[in-house]
Amino acid sequence: MINRISLPSDQDATGRTFGPEELEAVRQCLETGTLTSTKGNFVKQLETSFALKIGAKFSYACSSGTAAVHCAVAALNPEPGDEIITTPITDMGALTPIIYQGAIPVFCDVDPHTYNVTAETIAKCISEKTKAIIVTHLFGNPCDMGPIMELANRHGIPVIEDCAQAYLTTYRDQYVGTMGAIGCFSLQQGKHITTGEGGIVTTNDEALARRIFLFINKAWGYGDANADHYFVAPNYRMSELLGAVAVAQLHKLDAVVESRVHTAAALTTALEGLAGIETPVITPSGVHTFWKYCLRVNENVIPGGTVALGAVLKDSGILCAPRYIQKPAFECQVIKNQVTFGTSRWPFTLARSEATDYSRCHFEGTWNALEHVLVLPWNEKYTDEHIEYLATNIRRAVKSLTNKAAVA
Numbered sequence: 001m002i003n004r005i006s007l008p009s010d011q012d013a014t015g016r017t018f019g020p021e022e023l024e025a026v027r028q029c030l031e032t033g034t035l036t037s038t039k040g041n042f043v044k045q046l047e048t049s050f051a052l053k054i055g056a057k058f059s060y061a062c063s064s065g066t067a068a069v070h071c072a073v074a075a076l077n078p079e080p081g082d083e084i085i086t087t088p089i090t091d092m093g094a095l096t097p098i099i100y101q102g103a104i105p106v107f108c109d110v111d112p113h114t115y116n117v118t119a120e121t122i123a124k125c126i127s128e129k130t131k132a133i134i135v136t137h138l139f140g141n142p143c144d145m146g147p148i149m150e151l152a153n154r155h156g157i158p159v160i161e162d163c164a165q166a167y168l169t170t171y172r173d174q175y176v177g178t179m180g181a182i183g184c185f186s187l188q189q190g191k192h193i194t195t196g197e198g199g200i201v202t203t204n205d206e207a208l209a210r211r212i213f214l215f216i217n218k219a220w221g222y223g224d225a226n227a228d229h230y231f232v233a234p235n236y237r238m239s240e241l242l243g244a245v246a247v248a249q250l251h252k253l254d255a256v257v258e259s260r261v262h263t264a265a266a267l268t269t270a271l272e273g274l275a276g277i278e279t280p281v282i283t284p285s286g287v288h289t290f291w292k293y294c295l296r297v298n299e300n301v302i303p304g305g306t307v308a309l310g311a312v313l314k315d316s317g318i319l320c321a322p323r324y325i326q327k328p329a330f331e332c333q334v335i336k337n338q339v340t341f342g343t344s345r346w347p348f349t350l351a352r353s354e355a356t357d358y359s360r361c362h363f364e365g366t367w368n369a370l371e372h373v374l375v376l377p378w379n380e381k382y383t384d385e386h387i388e389y390l391a392t393n394i395r396r397a398v399k400s401l402t403n404k405a406a407v408a
């Protein structure tokens with residue numbers, strides 16, 4: 001018998017890093033009496049510190065990761081019907097901003113072992129109408145940015161990096177969020193660092209920075225001689241209270257990432273040689289910062305595959321997710337049925353038919369990835385004991401499923 005233990009969870013204090021630092025920051029913030037970032041200093045401090053931290057010229061805080069992606073898309077100012085290439089394995093918050101800006105999300109396939117888009121899969125989707133490429137560094141593992149940037153530069157197409165799951169992830173010793181034209185981060189409850197909800201946008205380009213700043217602020221030209229509302233834009237500002245918490249959280253980011261990388265390596269070692277299980281494939285020249293830890297399960301060796309293994313692990317309190325998302329994004333109603341503004345289906349009415357062809361043959365890697373991935377929750381508070389618990393339970397579960405098959 002293994003004694004059942006409960007793992008730290010990123011949904012509550014057991015697996016989050018809030019402490020006296022955040023409390024003190026919030027107290028100081030409240031004492032100033034200024035909770036809007038247009039007048040206060042905490043959000044500005046977050047923006048300066050974050051830009052410095054990852055080596056970006058400009059950084060802007062906003063209200064969510066979804067808002068961050070929206071800012072990035074809006075900064076590029078697509079014409080209605082322009083296409084933005086992206087991945088079908090992502091958070092819906094990375095997709096709806098494309099539609100809100102009147103552009104068409106065009107899905108490219110992923111590598112079934114890294115779960116990331118590649119230069120090859122992106123290349124197949126480039127058309128006359130491609131306005132941008134969004135690459136998502138899924139689970140904290142960087143996309144293979146060398147060939148991707150080469151492809152994008154050759155075509156003169158800007159790249160947006162979705163780094164919501166990839167804080168301090170590097171590729172060739174450079175932080176993600178600084179290689180493409182724009183980087184997007186999320187501070188949602190379950191990310192490496194959090195303010196409950198929140199987001200950050202980064203860029204090295206001054207003109208894009210200006211548009212991002214404006215888009216967050218109803219496009220009001222703060223500080224301009226003849227300030228006006230220059231174009232259609234929401235209020236995506238982060239409140240000073242969240243800015244204060246984020247500044248404190250940012251100080252903890254190095255330790256959070258270091259811990260996650262360390263414990264992930266320990267689990268990989270502990271699972272070495274386990275038949276039917278592939279541990280995370282890290283992109284060459286990359287550092288994976290483990291937002292989650294994925295097992296790739298071979299159902300020919302382990303009967304029932306991810307679903308069966310996931311069910312056994314859940315019985316031990318390991319809240320893993322077979323398939324990560326239940327279906328590719330293009331199978332969700334919003335995209336499949338083009339449910340947008342009223343009954344118009346706009347902007348999909350402007351799309352080329354190839355751009356909305358979601359036939360299975362174009363997405364072999366995507367379906368393969370979702371059918372084989374088992375996502376383990378990961379956390380900076382995991383100890384050696386937690387890793388041993390995970391490894392022992394995974395080994396046992398695999399053994400019991402394999403034996404059951406042998407008996408039958």
Ligand SMILES: *Cc1c(COP(=O)(O)O)cnc(C)c1O
Pocket residue numbers: 064065066067090091093094136162164165186187188197198199
């Ligand atoms: C979390 C996440 C988002 C959306 O961020 P929110 O803060 O939840 O709006 C976007 N993209 C990816 C890859 C994410 O993981």
